[in-house]
Amino acid sequence: MTLFAFEMLLISVFAGIVGSVLGLGGGIIVTPALTLLFGVDINHAIGASIISVIATSSGSAIAYIKDRITNLRVGMFLEIATTVGAITGAFLGAIIAPDWLYVIFGLLLLYSALAMLKKAKSDLPTEVEPHPLATKLNLHSHYYDKAIQQKVHYTVANPYGGFGVMYGAGVISGLLGIGSGSFKVMAMDLFMKLPLKVSSATSNLMMGVTAAASAGVYLFRGDIDPVISAPVALGVLIGATLGTRIMQRLKNKTIRKLFVPILAYVAIQMIIQGIGGQG
Numbered sequence: 001m002t003l004f005a006f007e008m009l010l011i012s013v014f015a016g017i018v019g020s021v022l023g024l025g026g027g028i029i030v031t032p033a034l035t036l037l038f039g040v041d042i043n044h045a046i047g048a049s050i051i052s053v054i055a056t057s058s059g060s061a062i063a064y065i066k067d068r069i070t071n072l073r074v075g076m077f078l079e080i081a082t083t084v085g086a087i088t089g090a091f092l093g094a095i096i097a098p099d100w101l102y103v104i105f106g107l108l109l110l111y112s113a114l115a116m117l118k119k120a121k122s123d124l125p126t127e128v129e130p131h132p133l134a135t136k137l138n139l140h141s142h143y144y145d146k147a148i149q150q151k152v153h154y155t156v157a158n159p160y161g162g163f164g165v166m167y168g169a170g171v172i173s174g175l176l177g178i179g180s181g182s183f184k185v186m187a188m189d190l191f192m193k194l195p196l197k198v199s200s201a202t203s204n205l206m207m208g209v210t211a212a213a214s215a216g217v218y219l220f221r222g223d224i225d226p227v228i229s230a231p232v233a234l235g236v237l238i239g240a241t242l243g244t245r246i247m248q249r250l251k252n253k254t255i256r257k258l259f260v261p262i263l264a265y266v267a268i269q270m271i272i273q274g275i276g277g278q279g
Contacts, residue, residue, distance in 0.1 A: 008038065008228070009235040015052060016239020020060040021247040022259050023203030024181035025053035025211070026236050028266065040228060047223035050211050052236040057208020059240025064201035067248065068143045074156065074188065075202045077137060078166045079209060082180070085170020086210070092175050102274030105172050105183075109267035112186045117260050123148070123253045125193040130155040134192075143198065146248045154195055161191035173210070181207050182263050196252040196259070 011033045012026070019026030027049035034045040064070040130140060134156035142153040169183035181203050188199035218224050247255065 004038065005227075005231045008034070009231045011037070012052065012232045012235025013239040013242075016056055016059060016236035016241075017243040017246065018239075018262075019052070019056040019181075019236070020204060020240040020243025021200065021250070021255065022181075022262065023185045023200030023207075024262070025204070025207040026056040026240070027053050028181070028262065030232060030236070034228065034232075043221075043223045044225045044228055047218045047221075047225065048229045048232045050215050050218050051224060051229045051233045053207050053211035054215060055233045055236040056240045056243075057204050057211070059237045060201070060204045060244045061208060063241075063244035063248075064204065068141070069197055069201040069248070070205050071139065071141050071194065071198050071202050072205075073137060073139050073141070074192070074194070074198075075206050077139065077159065078162060078184070078187070078202075079206055081163045081166035082170040082173070082184075082206065082210060083213075085167040085172075086174035087170075088167075089171040089174025092171065096175070099274045101172065101175065102270045104274075105168075106267045106270030106274060109182060109186070109263055109270065112190060113260050113263040113267060115190055116186070116256055116263065120253060120256055120260070123251050124152060124195055125154065128155045128157050128193040131157050131159055133159050141198075143195075145195075145197070145252075147251045152195060154198065155193075157193040158191050162187045165191055182266050185259065186263070196255050197247065200247065200255065200259075 012030065015026040015029035015033070018024065018029055030052045031045045031049045034040040034048060035042055040048075061070065065072070134140060137159070139156040139159065140154065142151055144150070145152045165183060165187035169180035169187065172183070173180045184203040184206055185199045188194045188202060189196055194202070215224070
């Protein structure tokens with residue numbers, strides 16, 4: 001194995017761990033690492049990022065589903081919004097300049113980071129009123145939390161708000177060509193009041209489905225280079241498998257403390273990108 005491939009493998013292991021624990025897919029680390037550290041063309045970096053998201057989802061989905069941390073019903077419900085939003089975004093891309101959208105969504109993420117920071121000391125949602133639609137769709141569930149060693153029962157609130165944010169996440173994915181894991185986790189945590197572990201695990205599953213659907217497009221474009229994507233996929237898969245074990249040993253509030261600075265970083269980068277595009 002060449003030094004280049006080995007270095008990519010190590011970074012991808014780290015990306016897989018972070019993506020698996022926080023529900024962000026790993027692409028948030030893979031893309032900037034490939035372009036800034038290794039000088040990889042942005043199109044090939046995005047292609048490898050798509051593969052990394054699928055690998056993260058594949059590496060973590062089995063463990064999370066087995067332990068009932070992933071809420072499959074919530075995932076399928078919200079995937080409808082994301083898919084429709086992505087199609088809408090793809091159509092809007094031809095008629096709307098995306099610069100101001102970067103700023104708007106960046107500010108939304110920044111606000112969400114502050115809102116999540118206020119909840120930093122709380123481990124699990126409390127006094128959540130079950131929404132009638134969530135009850136009708138049987139979205140409420142439970143899981144065994146290994147960090148606190150007890151079964152956690154939770155109810156789902158405001159499915160309409162979560163659905164709306166997920167539609168917006170789909171639009172921004174289709175329009176701007178970026179991953180929306182941060183929006184997915186934020187929608188489930190802030191709007192639907194799910195435990196952060198459930199939000200992260202469910203986001204991982206959803207991102208894998210979305211990435212798999214778009215991977216064919218990148219493949220036919222020639223943006224997926226096996227020399228780059230192979231070590232990335234292997235490293236991310238290893239990292240995601242390790243990440244599932246780490247995540248289950250962390251408390252929800254610890255995951256939140258890790259998630260908030262990354263969310264703020266993504267928000268600031270989006271705002272800078274939007275202002276730079278308008279200048």
